[in-house]
Amino acid sequence: MDHHPLYNTHVKLLAFDFLSLTQTSSSSSSSSDPISFSRNGLLLSRAETCRHRHLTSPYFYRRSPPDVRLIASMATRFETEIKLGVVARVRGKISSYRGDMQITVTDVVIERDPNVEVLHWLECMMLARKVYNAVTAPGK
Amino acid sequence: MASSPMESGALVSLQDLHPFSPYFKQGTSLRVTGKLQEFSVETAIATVVDGNDSLKIDTKNLRELSIRVGSMYQFIGELCIQPDNEAVLQARVGRNVDGIDVNLYHQSLQLLRQFQANHLKNPSA
Numbered sequence: 199m200d201h202h203p204l205y206n207t208h209v210k211l212l213a214f215d216f217l218s219l220t221q222t223s224s225s226s227s228s229s230s231d232p233i234s235f236s237r238n239g240l241l242l243s244r245a246e247t248c249r250h251r252h253l254t255s256p257y258f259y260r261r262s263p264p265d266v267r268l269i270a271s272m273a274t275r276f277e278t279e280i281k282l283g284v285v286a287r288v289r290g291k292i293s294s295y296r297g298d299m300q301i302t303v304t305d306v307v308i309e310r311d312p313n314v315e316v317l318h319w320l321e322c323m324m325l326a327r328k329v330y331n332a333v334t335a336p337g338k
Numbered sequence: 339m340a341s342s343p344m345e346s347g348a349l350v351s352l353q354d355l356h357p358f359s360p361y362f363k364q365g366t367s368l369r370v371t372g373k374l375q376e377f378s379v380e381t382a383i384a385t386v387v388d389g390n391d392s393l394k395i396d397t398k399n400l401r402e403l404s405i406r407v408g409s410m411y412q413f414i415g416e417l418c419i420q421p422d423n424e425a426v427l428q429a430r431v432g433r434n435v436d437g438i439d440v441n442l443y444h445q446s447l448q449l450l451r452q453f454q455a456n457h458l459k460n461p462s463a
Contacts (some may be wrong), residue, residue, distance in 0.1 A: 213346065214454055283403070283414075283433040312410070312435035316446045323453045 201241055202333060208246040208289045209237075209330065212322045216245070221294055233294040240333055245301060246289045248309065248318035285309045287318075347414035347431075349447055352391035353389040357423060369414045370395075370427060371435065371443060377405050383426070386411060388440070403432045410435045 219235045219242070268292050290303040309315070347369035350361050370393055372386030382398040384405060395413050397403065401439060417427035 200360070212450070212454075218457070224351065283431045285433075312412075312438040316439070316443055319446050319450050325450065326453075326457075 204330070205241050205243055206246045209242055210246050210318065210322045210325055211248075212319065213247075215322070215326070216247070216299060219292070219299065221299065235292045235294075235299070237330060240330070243275060243292060244290065245292050246287065247301070248285065248315050249289045279317075285315055287314075340439050349450070351444060351447065352386070352388040352393050355391070355393060355425060361417070362419070362425065363417065366398075366417045367415070368417055368427060369412065371410065371412045371438065371440075374405065374407055374409055374411050384411075386413070394424070395432075396426050396428045398430060400429055400432045404434070406434070410438050410440075416446055 215237065219237055222234050222236065236248050285308070287307045287309055288301065288303055289305040290301040293300055345367035347367045348361060352370060354361055355368075355370075356362065363419050370386065372388040372393065374384050375387045375392065377383075377397075382396060384395045384397050385392055386395055393421055393423040395411075395415070396418075396454065397413075411435055412435045413427055413429040414431040415427045418426050418428050420426060
């Protein structure tokens with residue numbers, strides 16, 4: 199099945215954007231990956247976000263917004279670098295675990311500039327208006 | 339395990355934290371930004387200010403945070419309303435944000451709220 203080029207792009211999303219993604223059981227994909235995620239009908243698989251680290255746990259784990267978890271596959275390395283309160287830019291694959299959405303992290307960059315989170319919000323809003331919402335989802 | 343539900347800190351300006359505000363409730367999770375004006379080593383209570391507004395922050399859980407009076411800080415925590423109706427934020431996360439553009443922060447926060455409200459009304463707009 200052909201996907202829109204945005205399918206393989208790390209789309210920049212705000213916290214509430216994650217919560218408004220639609221989870222669908224996809225019959226066309228393999229059984230190992232039965233859930234797909236869409237935003238206004240547009241299928242997405244990867245995302246980028248910019249967040250504070252909140253909780254202590256065996257893996258980089260943040261339950262905020264309430265139903266999105268960030269799980270680092272390279273947890274041990276990230277655990278030492280990402281202290282509580284640090285802001286990190288995180289990229290990863292959108293997935294689902296027992297019904298909860300999660301990001302399986304593939305890349306983390308620690309941000310030092312205190313303005314970077316604000317710039318991320320502005321970029322997300324601009325991209326949503328000019329790119330993500332301007333794309334017509336297949337079949338729409 | 340750290341699986342207990344914890345709310346995300348709602349982004350608020352200190353101006354939003356008046357007693358009639360919907361955020362002014364016992365246990366509300368908030369994220370506030372301001373200049374650290376006072377700090378008591380005995381009580382670990384800090385006072386942050388933004389313009390004419392101020393808020394007390396209990397920093398006893400932030401042992402690793404280096405506190406410097408006059409610097410900008412951002413705190414995430416739960417609001418505790420005391421019997422005298424004074425609010426203290428029980429901070430669980432704190433970071434120094436010296437260099438933050440406060441005007442950009444406040445303006446972007448307004449835009450973000452507006453964008454979110456519009457999006458929830460009409461997701462494709």
